[in-house]
Amino acid sequence: MAGSNWGDYRVRKWTFWVVLSLGLVATLAMAELVLIERYGWRGLAAPALAWLALTCVAGWRWQRFRCPRCEHRFFRSSPPLLAMRARRCVHCMLTKD
Numbered sequence: 030m031a032g033s034n035w036g037d038y039r040v041r042k043w044t045f046w047v048v049l050s051l052g053l054v055a056t057l058a059m060a061e062l063v064l065i066e067r068y069g070w071r072g073l074a075a076p077a078l079a080w081l082a083l084t085c086v087a088g089w090r091w092q093r094f095r096c097p098r099c100e101h102r103f104f105r106s107s108p109p110l111l112a113m114r115a116r117r118c119v120h121c122m123l124t125k126d
Contacts, residue, residue, distance in 0.1 A: 035097065035125075037094070038094050038103075041090055041091040044090070044091070045084070045087040045088050045090075045091045048080075048083050048084050048087045049084050049087070052083055052084060055080075056073075056076040056079070056080040059076055060073040060076055060077070064076065088109065088110055091113060092106070092109065092112065092113055096120065096121060096123055097123070098118065098121050098123045099118060099121040101118070101119075101120040102120075103115070103119070103123075104119065105119055
């Protein structure tokens, strides 16, 4: 993806954290207020699976960030979320800070 920059990185990072935290709260609130009362515990399954899928997509998108300098992927592809703690590009050693 051409045109990666640090603003794009911040958007991807915060999108992941917002989906992870607020998505879980919204999922549980919606299930508690509406779905569990109507469908029982099966009412939690659909929003929980949707939240899980959105979290995986946001994490995948964050991990696919390309380095602004060398245009290669900034992070290793494994282990999945742990690799995103890296402070430098795995190819050109450009630092995040």
